Amino acid sequence: MKRSPLTIVVALLLIAIFGLMLFVFQVRQSEVAVVTLFDRMETDNARTNPGPHLQWPRPIERVYKLDQRVHSLDMEAEDKLEPVTLPDQNIILLLTYTGWRISDPAKFFQNFENGSMIQAKTNLQGIVRSAKLEVASRHVFSDFLSADPSQMKFTQIEKEILDRVRARADAGKYGIEIKFVQIKSIELPASVSQTVFDRMKAERNKLADAIKADADRRSIEIRSDADSAASKLLSEADARAKDIRGEGQQAMVESLRVMAQNPEFAKFLMNLDMLEELSKDKTTWILDHNTTGLELLQAKPPAAVTNAPVPLHD
Amino acid sequence: MDRNVKRTGLINWIALLAGTAGMLLIARHVNSMAGLMGGILGGLGLVVALLSYCQMSLEGREQLEKLELDELSKSRGAASLFATAGEDTFPARRSREQFERYFIPVLTALLLFLQLAAAFFPWRYASTMAGVDPGRAPLALALFGLLGLILFILGKYSSGLARLQKQRLLRPGAAYLLLSAYACWTAAATLVAVYFNFVKADFYVGRALCVVVGLITLETLAGLVLEIYRVRLKGKDVRLLYDSRLVGLLGQPEALITTAAHALDYQFGFKVSETWFYRFLEKAFAWLVLAQLGILVLSSCIAVVPPGEQALLERAGRPVAGRGVIGPGLHFKLPWPVDQVYRYRTQRIQSFIVGAEPETVKTIQWTVPHAKEENFLVANRAGDLTADTNNPAASTNQTGGHPAPPVSLLSVSIPVQFQITNLTDWAYKNQDPAALLERLSRRVVARFLAGAEMTNLMSGGRGQAADTLRQIIQEQSNELGLGVNIIFVGLEDIHPPVKVAGEYEKVVGERESREVKILDAQAHAIMTNALAHGTATTRVFQAEADKFNATTNAVARASLFAKQSLAFAAAPGLDGVYEHRAYLDVLAKSTHDAQRKIINATGNTRQIFEFNEEPKIRDLGNSLIIPKENK
Numbered sequence: 010m011k012r013s014p015l016t017i018v019v020a021l022l023l024i025a026i027f028g029l030m031l032f033v034f035q036v037r038q039s040e041v042a043v044v045t046l047f048d049r050m051e052t053d054n055a056r057t058n059p060g061p062h063l064q065w066p067r068p069i070e071r072v073y074k075l076d077q078r079v080h081s082l083d084m085e086a087e088d089k090l091e092p093v094t095l096p097d098q099n100i101i102l103l104l105t106y107t108g109w110r111i112s113d114p115a116k117f118f119q120n121f122e123n124g125s126m127i128q129a130k131t132n133l134q135g136i137v138r139s140a141k142l143e144v145a146s147r148h149v150f151s152d153f154l155s156a157d158p159s160q161m162k163f164t165q166i167e168k169e170i171l172d173r174v175r176a177r178a179d180a181g182k183y184g185i186e187i188k189f190v191q192i193k194s195i196e197l198p199a200s201v202s203q204t205v206f207d208r209m210k211a212e213r214n215k216l217a218d219a220i221k222a223d224a225d226r227r228s229i230e231i232r233s234d235a236d237s238a239a240s241k242l243l244s245e246a247d248a249r250a251k252d253i254r255g256e257g258q259q260a261m262v263e264s265l266r267v268m269a270q271n272p273e274f275a276k277f278l279m280n281l282d283m284l285e286e287l288s289k290d291k292t293t294w295i296l297d298h299n300t301t302g303l304e305l306l307q308a309k310p311p312a313a314v315t316n317a318p319v320p321l322h323d
Numbered sequence: 324m325d326r327n328v329k330r331t332g333l334i335n336w337i338a339l340l341a342g343t344a345g346m347l348l349i350a351r352h353v354n355s356m357a358g359l360m361g362g363i364l365g366g367l368g369l370v371v372a373l374l375s376y377c378q379m380s381l382e383g384r385e386q387l388e389k390l391e392l393d394e395l396s397k398s399r400g401a402a403s404l405f406a407t408a409g410e411d412t413f414p415a416r417r418s419r420e421q422f423e424r425y426f427i428p429v430l431t432a433l434l435l436f437l438q439l440a441a442a443f444f445p446w447r448y449a450s451t452m453a454g455v456d457p458g459r460a461p462l463a464l465a466l467f468g469l470l471g472l473i474l475f476i477l478g479k480y481s482s483g484l485a486r487l488q489k490q491r492l493l494r495p496g497a498a499y500l501l502l503s504a505y506a507c508w509t510a511a512a513t514l515v516a517v518y519f520n521f522v523k524a525d526f527y528v529g530r531a532l533c534v535v536v537g538l539i540t541l542e543t544l545a546g547l548v549l550e551i552y553r554v555r556l557k558g559k560d561v562r563l564l565y566d567s568r569l570v571g572l573l574g575q576p577e578a579l580i581t582t583a584a585h586a587l588d589y590q591f592g593f594k595v596s597e598t599w600f601y602r603f604l605e606k607a608f609a610w611l612v613l614a615q616l617g618i619l620v621l622s623s624c625i626a627v628v629p630p631g632e633q634a635l636l637e638r639a640g641r642p643v644a645g646r647g648v649i650g651p652g653l654h655f656k657l658p659w660p661v662d663q664v665y666r667y668r669t670q671r672i673q674s675f676i677v678g679a680e681p682e683t684v685k686t687i688q689w690t691v692p693h694a695k696e697e698n699f700l701v702a703n704r705a706g707d708l709t710a711d712t713n714n715p716a717a718s719t720n721q722t723g724g725h726p727a728p729p730v731s732l733l734s735v736s737i738p739v740q741f742q743i744t745n746l747t748d749w750a751y752k753n754q755d756p757a758a759l760l761e762r763l764s765r766r767v768v769a770r771f772l773a774g775a776e777m778t779n780l781m782s783g784g785r786g787q788a789a790d791t792l793r794q795i796i797q798e799q800s801n802e803l804g805l806g807v808n809i810i811f812v813g814l815e816d817i818h819p820p821v822k823v824a825g826e827y828e829k830v831v832g833e834r835e836s837r838e839v840k841i842l843d844a845q846a847h848a849i850m851t852n853a854l855a856h857g858t859a860t861t862r863v864f865q866a867e868a869d870k871f872n873a874t875t876n877a878v879a880r881a882s883l884f885a886k887q888s889l890a891f892a893a894a895p896g897l898d899g900v901y902e903h904r905a906y907l908d909v910l911a912k913s914t915h916d917a918q919r920k921i922i923n924a925t926g927n928t929r930q931i932f933e934f935n936e937e938p939k940i941r942d943l944g945n946s947l948i949i950p951k952e953n954k
Contacts, residue, residue, distance in 0.1 A: 019613060023472055030465030035640040035660070039751050061639035067462070074458065078754040079803075083762060106762045108753075108803070154730055156702040158774040189803075193762055194769035195700055202698070202732065206822045209731055213826035217833040224837030228844035235848030239855030246859030250866030257870030264881035274891050275884065277902060281909045288913030296914075302907045 031066040041077040043118040082107040099150040102196040108188035116184030140173035335496035336372040353463035356529025357513040361506030368499025381419040388415035438540035446533040455517040471507030495566040501574030623659035631670035669743040677737040698732040736816035748806030
């Protein structure tokens with residue numbers, strides 16, 4: 010049968026592409042590869058580094074690519090939180106995260122099933138959790154939280170945990186390198202948080218009451234001070250007024266001396282003054298008909314007297 | 324039947340078996356829905372190929388039986404023993420007829436159920452699939468491609484053989500081989516799409532293949548129903564019940580072109596399919612497809628990095644020397660998969676929030692929940708609340724068996740904004756740099772708040788605290804090689820937790836009340852002082868006026884007395900005229916404005932005249948009181 014050259018070209022091209030894909034693999038800059046020949050690990054380390062490499066297709070050879078960058082293991086996200094009881098009877102929840110990377114791909118691949126990251130994380134979690142609890146339980150609360158920064162031992166605690174984790178996970182056992190262990194945050198169990206809330210409320214209520222009492226004290230002080238000052242001021246004014254009036258009395262001495270020349274007449278005039286003074290307001294006058302000047306009102310002989318009142322005008 | 328054809332039928336069946344198994348394994352390996360549907364299509368083809376192979380065997384036996392009878396007839400003459408033979412004389416033919424009459428409908432019905440299940444269950448299963456594993460996609464892509472190529476070559480051969488030798492029984496298997504090949508390539512193309520981040524492509528293609536199987540099912544159902552009413556004519560070729568026209572069309576798309584050409588011929592009234600343009604298209608179709616593929620490959624030699632982005636250029640996995648990081652613009656590179664470009668939005672300001680994620684509310688109130696609250700611990704500074712490590716109970720509340728440590732809780736929302744400044748560090752040093760930066764920022768915030776003063780943070784110290792936080796986060800990001808520039812750290816929405824916010828506001832309220840009380844007292848003091856000053860001044864002035872009056876009166880009185888004494892001397896004695904006149908003047912003047920004047924005028928008659936300004940009458944014993952208006 011006659012074959013079209015195009016068909017042959019396309020077929021060859023496709024075979025070449027698919028063949029290339031079957032026989033060549035790439036390792037990225039961020040990766041490291043582990044190659045197995047019939048499920049036995051290859052000792053040829055040249056094919057683990059970034060770049061293109063040749064391989065036999067499956068199932069002869071298998072290529073496992075592992076991410077060699079620093080992985081961040083978040084204990085809070087990956088695991089349950091566990092409270093730590095401190096020597097001072099406080100209870101805290103310590104949240105950490107751990108940075109690790111694959112340092113020995115071959116060992117890592119052998120230790121964890123086909124280089125399973127999940128398995129590696131699970132193992133590392135146990136190590137970190139154990140180290141974290143051991144270290145934290147030896148420190149008092151003020152080592153984690155204190156108003157005095159010199160008392161806090163955040164960095165020291167992190168270093169202690171890191172040292173312990175490194176001693177267990179490094180040392181060529183797992184094929185991983187622990188880069189850092191850091192405390193992400195410190196929290197309190199729910200029951201303790203509630204007591205903190207209660208304490209905060211009591212603290213604020215106490216402060217509110219203190220402010221209220223202070224307000225009352227200061228208000229009373231200000232008012233008393235003002236009243237006292239006013240009283241003093243009026244007393245001073247009264248004293249001054251009396252003094253002034255005394256001076257006025259002194260001025261009357263000369264006029265009394267003149268009046269003393271005719272005391273009877275002076276008393277008569279004074280009586281008149283008093284009479285005049287008394288009549289200044291709404292005064293009701295009850296006058297006897299014998300009163301000087303009213304003699305004309307005395308009873309007349311019967312013929313001249315009538316029962317009608319005598320009309321008088323003011 | 325030609326032995327070659329029968330062998331081809333068997334090869335088809337074996338190829339479909341291997342292809343189905345291969346596709347299912349690859350699909351499982353890479354978790355591909357499209358690959359799974361390809362395997363299912365191959366499995367259905369396997370059943371069809373088995374049916375046609377059985378039918379092929381029976382027809383072969385029938386032909387052999389016929390040949391043998393023909394040989395016997397020739398050797399024994401016309402008066403053959405079998406000239407009048409009944410049905411039992413041709414067991415192979417009888418077997419074939421019974422197979423076609425009973426088995427094929429029953430088996431086709433069974434095939435219908437299989438097709439129904441193959442369309443229904445994967446359709447439901449598709450939404451629960453985890454999705455393609457991109458790490459395994461390249462290998463699976465190669466395997467799908469290779470498998471497709473093998474199935475395609477075998478399918479083409481079989482379909483050609485069926486067409487040339489008019490072997491209808493070869494056609495169903497060949498069509499399914501070709502369809503399986505196309506399914507393989509579709510699965511491979513889907514993997515390419517997934518590799519380029521079109522994650523949902525596999526899901527949609529898988530569902531589309533489910534629809535195809537569903538249509539094939541409907542066709543089979545229609546065929547079975549129509550078979551009941553089909554007019555059966557002896558000697559007329561019958562289309563195979565399990566042979567799907569749809570599969571034939573999909574497996575041989577060029578048949579579609581032929582059909583379309585015939586339709587055009589009919590529509591236009593002349594042979595469109597014989598025009599030079601149509602013939603050119605027919606001949607150049609493959610080249611055109613190849614050219615398109617070529618353009619596709621060539622297009623992968625160009626990388627366009629949009630503004631605000633940078634990209635990593637890797638050749639076979641390693642950064643290209645001198646061009647490891649490329650900026651915005653047009654770049655040339657080797658075709659995929661040799662050179663690959665990974666784009667990052669480096670100029671874009673990215674952000675995350677440490678603490679509470681604020682909700683979109685117009686007004687934030689401390690006492691009203693407005694975010695999923697996340698509380699940070701802040702050390703207490705008050706002297707009476709400081710931790711006493713020797714006697715912890717002395718400084719803590721004992722509620723519910725747990726002591727309250729000497730801390731307060733603070734709800735914060737801290738947005739952190741950053742830009743990628745060193746793409747190589749960002750991409751190659753940490754597996755998830757964004758998450759690491761977030762954790763790092765949270766750590767810095769927690770540590771900072773642990774030693775911070777709450778009141779200061781909520782008031783004037785906010786800006787300085789934000790600057791300090793930004794510096795620390797930047798330093799620690801540099802230490803971890805994150806390759807970022809921390810642009811902004813803001814301390815927003817800092818307040819006590821909602822549970823205690825009321826008490827905090829109460830303190831603020833009491834402060835305000837204190838100010839009110841003090842201001843009231845001060846106002847009172849001002850008024851009291853002013854009044855006192857006024858009163859004091861009035862009293863002094865009054866005294867001065869009195870003094871003046873006294874002094875003036877004394878002088879005037881002395882002067883008057885001296886003059887009156889002269890008048891008195893003119894008519895001396897108390898009963899003198901001057902005295903009398905002075906007395907009456909005073910009496911008249913004094914009583915002139917009096918409101919009442921009561922004068923016992925009649926003496927013995929006991930009558931009293933009362934001149935009253937008030938409008939009322941009183942009985943004063945035997946006296947008559949006359950109101951002014953009645954007098």
